[in-house]
Amino acid sequence: MTAPFDPDAPFDPAWMDQYVVPNYGRYQIWPERGEGPYVWDRDGKKYLDFAGGVAVCPLGHSHPEVADAISRQAHTLMHVSNWYCIRQQAELARLLVERVMQIPGKCFFCNSGAEANEGLIKLARRYGVTRPLPDGSPRYEIITFTGSFHGRTFGAMSATAQAKIHGGFGPIVPGFVYAPFNDIDALKAAITDKTVAILLEPVQGESGVHPVTPEFLRAAADLCKSNDMLLLLDEVQCGLGRTGTLGGWRTIIPGDEIKPDAISWAKSIGSGFPLGSFWIQDRPVGDEGQGQLCDLLGPGSHGTTYGGSPLACTVGLTTLGVILRDDLAAHSAKLGAQIAADVSAWKNPCITSVRAFGMMIGFELNAALFDNHPAVIASGRPASIWLARQLLDIGMMVVPAGTHVVRWLPPMNIQEGHVAEGLQLFRQALDATTAAA
Ligand SMILES: Cc1ncc(COP(=O)(O)O)c(C=O)c1O
Incomplete structure (x- = not known):
């Protein structure tokens, strides 16, 4: 007997445009697997997911207690x-x-x-x-x-x-x-x-x-x-x-x-x-x-x-x-304050202000710098979407908000090491932006 759905059956990426209503402007990235704050796409590329499905995943991906509870209840x-x-x-x-x-x-x-x-x-x-x-x-x-x-x-x-x-x-x-x-x-x-x-x-x-x-x-x-x-x-x-x-x-x-x-x-x-x-x-x-x-x-x-x-x-x-x-609210408050302090201390010209409320953090982008940046102009996209794309290229997911804010909405249970990794990737993208401005 054949399985009703075989995830390994041949798949044509063109089906997305052919069969799915085009109401989202999607990045051409195909996430296939997630664990904690990480996602891997179908080419095996790893991303630090600080978008969290737009604030949806407080415990990261594939949390074992959640996955077990779903499985148990689905069988009941x-x-x-x-x-x-x-x-x-x-x-x-x-x-x-x-x-x-x-x-x-x-x-x-x-x-x-x-x-x-x-x-x-x-x-x-x-x-x-x-x-x-x-x-x-x-x-x-x-x-x-x-x-x-x-x-x-x-x-x-x-x-x-x-x-x-x-x-x-x-x-x-x-x-x-x-x-x-x-x-x-x-x-x-x-x-x-x-x-x-x-x-x-x-x-x-x-x-x-x-x-x-x-x-x-x-x-x-x-x-x-x-x-x-x-x-x-x-x-x-x-x-x-x-x-x-x-x-x-x-x-x-x-x-x-x-x-x-x-x-x-x-x-x-x-x-x-x-x-x-x-x-x-x-x-x-x-x-x-x-x-x-x-x-x-x-x-x-x-x-x-x-x-x-x-x-x-x-x-x-x-x-x-x-x-x-696990008192993840207090944990979020602590990490959010730390992230805001670290990014503010960089005094990077790309960022004009940081608004951090636990694991809901907005980075206000410098409109004068981004809107006159040759690469941003060439992309034809708003600064927020352009920067989110640069971060995807180096393996980090964030969420644009409006034209000049990028948001971090990481899982609430991330650890200091994940924060350090996010800060390093973010700084790398900002430094590259400044250097090319
Ligand atoms: C504050 C707020 N309210 C409502 C919604 C809509 O939620 P949903 O997309 O689950 O319908 C969102 C989604 O981003 C939201 O941020």
Whole structure:
């Protein structure tokens, strides 16, 4: 009998262009195998992977405890419908509530970051129906911020305050109001009687690792309280320890001063297995007996076929279990600070600033140097994409952000030796760039 899929069967690279929708601008590199922070391509070339699948692999590749857990659970029970009770969902939700949030609440499970944000958007809409305007019409406006990225589904895309993300798909979902990030007066001015929520990333990732300021986060939380609005945090990229604390917003304001109403996660939670989630705080919806916020999405209001399967939640439990057991948030904070200090000390003219939050690090590229660099001009690509390509050539994966930032999003469990290797490769690429400028 022939195997249904033979990974050693003849393969033609042209099939990628012939059969796959061309929506990604891909580097022509074919990763085939990974271990820890390393990836090997089909020609056997080794890369230090400090992209981590865009912040997806907190434990690196092929982590033995994750791989074993997947295999065990796949041999036991991969999927059952949410018509039934799923033990691993309850366990993962408990871990997220008690250890990550440390604020009473409840969780929902889905498959991606965009989908988790769709849940936050639906929660806000439901809140606005439950607590409407005096004439009974729903409040539905959600304020989001310049530089944000919330995903590619229709709601999440419409929430994303970037015209280039909406381009060619209009009309987008109504009800999103975009305000400049970290501008308290502009935020106040954006609030109307229809505003029902504020949605922000504590550390914006796609725009180039830009943190919310403590003053702005505090003001947003206060405005939510005084205007009966929900404070929604998108921690899809910055959550679960990556920035050096288990809650990304606690990297900005430590402790319990800020209590979000709801928060979305994906990426790090699943080690690369499709898993997303959102948490909703357990607090009264209002003082008129409308129940608890975490119960607002009642039976029939929301769902997804695959969300929270025994397999997905086993991966989440194992991944989060390792992050907690090995205190990888604190480890990330320490290494991130060390990387920032080392790179800043080089005083390399290619880099104008380093923004490091644990294992989420943005290097701002010197626009004057890169935009006048003969090789960058000849490539026709933005500086960030050009530099990421140079690094690939010497065996290092990083992620461009916008035109002038490259990000490092390494596994949270890398060791000092990996950091030294990354610094050496990065310095080599920067020195070569400077020499040819
Ligand atoms: C902050 C943030 N939110 C949402 C998303 C969308 O997540 P996904 O691609 O899993 O839908 C991303 C992806 O990069 C993200 O960085």
